[in-house]
Amino acid sequence: MADEGWFELQVESDTRNLEVIGDFIAETMKRLGVTDEKAIFETQLAVDEACTNIMEHAYSGMAADKLTIRCKLSRNEFTVKLIDQGTPFDPTTVIPPDTEASLEERKRGGYGIFFMKTMMQTVKYAFTEKGNELTMTKLVH
C-alpha cells in the first residue's frame, strides 16, 4: 500500500502485464469490500484500455518504461489513477466510434477510450510534474 488508503502497483510497460493489472484491480476492489462483479469487470475493462493506450502510444511499445496504477475507495467511489512518463496524450479528446454504424462504416479504433468513458463515471487527464495522470472514478455498492 502506498499513501494512506491508496493501493499501488508498478509494472513495466508491456501488454503481457495487462492480466496482472486486471487481477490487481479485481483483488483490490474485493479486498475493499466491493462485491458487485459487474462493476469490477467494468473497472477492469476501463483500466485495461487506458493501460493499453499508454503502453502502445505514450510509450510506443518500449517495455522498460514504468506504469504506475494507484487506486482507493472513498465511501462508494472507487478511484483509479494511472501515471506514466510517456508522450503527453489526452485520451478524453478522442472522438468515440459510431455504435450504430454498419460493418462497412466501422473503423478499427476508438473503442478503448469509448469503453473508458462508458464504464466509468468520470475520466480526467492532467499533465503534471509526475507525467501523464489519468484519473477515473466508478460508483460502487
Next chain:
Amino acid sequence: MDIEVKTVGDAKVLVLMKRFDAYTAGPVEAKLTKTIAEGARKVLCDFSQTEYLASAGLRVLITATKSLQKLGGKLVLCAVQPYVLEVFDVSGLNKIFKMYPSVEAALEDLK
C-alpha cells in the same frame, strides 16, 4: 502462443483463449489471417473459454469479418460469456456479429 484451430467439414473453428486483449490480439489476428489466406471462408470463433475481451480483440474481429465478406465468406461467434457479451453490446457490435449459443448451432448455420 498456441491457438487451436479445428477443421469441421469446410469450416475452421478457432478456440480463443481466456483473455482476448492487446497482448493476445496479435497472435489471434495472425492465425485468422493465415487461416483465411489458406482458403477458409467459413470461420467460427469459439468464445467458450474467453472470460475477458478488450477493444484490441474487437479490432481483430472487425478486420477479419470485413476480409471474409469481401471474399464471399463469413465469420460467426459462439458461446459468448455474459461479461464478454456486454463488450459487444456496449459497442453496438452485437448487431453486426452473428452469435450462437454453441459450436454445434454455429456450425449448423455455416453448412
